[in-house]
Amino acid sequence: MTMSVVVTGLGIVAPNGLGTEEYWAATRSGKGGIGRITRFDPAQYPAKLAGQVTGFVAESHLPSRLLPQTDRMTRLALVAADWALAEAGVTPKELPEFDMGVITASSSGGFEFGQGELEKLWSQGSQFVSAYQSFAWFYAVNSGQISIRNGMKGPSGVVVSDQAGGLDAVAQARRQIRKGTRLIVSGAVDASICPWGWVAQLAGKRLSTSDEVTRAYLPFDSEARGHVPGEGGAILILEDASAARSRGAKVYGEISGYGATFDPKPGSAREPGLRKAIELALADADAAPGDVDVVFADAAAIPALDRIEAEAITAVFGPKGVPVTAPKTMTGRLYSGAAPLDLAAAFLAMEEGLIPPTVHVQQASEYDIDLVTAQPRTTEVRTALVLARGHGGFNSAMVVRAKDPVASG
Structure with a gap:
């Protein structure tokens, strides 16, 4: 019989809600989180709307030593992973470190961090560039930082296939659990709402240039004109169903x-x-x-x-x-x-x-x-x-x- 792999915890950071309860309350009632960009002045760009995560204060959730070495997407991902583990009732230090892994997806890596360091390079010189630039921009950094923070040394990695990557990462996590790993932290969190990231996205010619929030992103509509980007995502805790059952975990459902x-x-x-x-x-x-x-x-x-x-x-x-x-x-x-x-x-x-x-x-x-x-x-x-x-x-x-x-x- 093929091993059943289930989801026991969700960590959500979305433009319309932080945490599972807040996100679902907004989503079930149709409350959106798209608006004019506030993370930088978008006046000079043709596209000015985005879904931004609001109310997130990294200092309230993470130790100060992590802040200088992490991009916004990684801070969001670390907190989402904390929430997912807590919701699953998992305390990582109580499990064997090689029984836990981290497999996430990334579309662009830490663009905002990279932009800041490139600005230092051009305006001040190479000696002012942070050593953390060597990995803070990297596609695999969320997997790495989550695994370090939680002492997870089992099968880990990152999948890079743009928007499809989030599903591909969860599928890879399911494979690893079926091979014998007890628990995998999976999913994805991305954040590229910065001028450098914005220019890169505009080059793809798929962004909506409408300034009207309610008519900007219209899939399957006769007025469809491209998408509005956003930041955030979800981290999921995947486990072997029998292991989840043995510890009495709440099970959201199965990756079938x-x-x-x-x-x-x-x-x-x-x-x-x-x-x-x-x-x-x-x-x-x-x-x-x-x-x-x-x-x-x-x-x-x-x-x-x-x-x-x-x-x-x-x-x-x-x-x-x-x-x-x-x-x-x-x-x-x-x-x-x-x-x-x-x-x-x-x-x-x-x-x-x-x-x-x-x-x-x-x-x-x-x-x-x-x-x-x-x-x-x-x-x-x-x-x-x-x-x-x-x-x-x-x-x-x-x-x-x-x-x-x-x-x-």
Whole structure:
């Protein structure tokens, strides 16, 4: 029998809420966190809106020695990991250090820290550049700092596949648990809301340049014009189900299936790979399309990409065959942190029996999907599918199920 891998803790840092309770209260009711950028003056840039994490004071959560060596994304990730471990009822120092690992995803690394050090290099000289620049910018730094802080020496790593990376990291964590590691801290937190990061994103030509919060990020809408970026994400605690059961842990649900594909070369006659990723995830979960109660969409808000996603969903589930939602319209697209946050939302949706809304969107008639807009939808949620795509052709899909701890195994 294949080992069941479950989620026992969530650590959430999102533009519309810090912590699981605050985030879900906002998300279930359609409260967003997108606004004009305040972390720098965006007046000179064509895109001026972002989902920013507010109310986070790193000094209130982390020792002072860590602050000079960490980027904002790492501070958010460390605190999210602390919250997730606490929610899971795990005290790392009480477990064997090689029984715990950390596998996260990253889209761009510590851009804000890097920008600050480059400014010092250009304006003051190399002797003023922090030695911490050698790793504070690096993609793997969140995995490294979480593992050091918690004494975790088991299988660890980082996955870099843009927005799809968050699901890919959780899938890799599941593999390691099935190989015998007791616990893996996984998920992703990203933060690139700084001038250097902003210019890099603008170069991709996928950012919305609307200044109207309620009409800027509109996936599956006839007025779709690109996405609004955001910062934050979610850290999840993954465990072998039997180990979680033996210590009486609360279980949010199971990571049941995963599939990943890569799109063909642009202009190719071959079809995009998202549908295949969905089919692989369903097969891995031993689930039929009819078992899925909700799809959390990637929601690119680029008409061509929205069409590909809608067609993949209808090809698998049929026209309007399954409720579809994109709560990231409240937060913006959080780079690699987006899909882990969707996983967290899926587990919370299961817990309450409520599908959060896709705010602000007026679904275009050309998309034959059952998009949950404006208001949340009350319904039983036992199985959810989360989709994520990364720039350049990455496709990932993950099936999660509600799981009673007594039935885990």
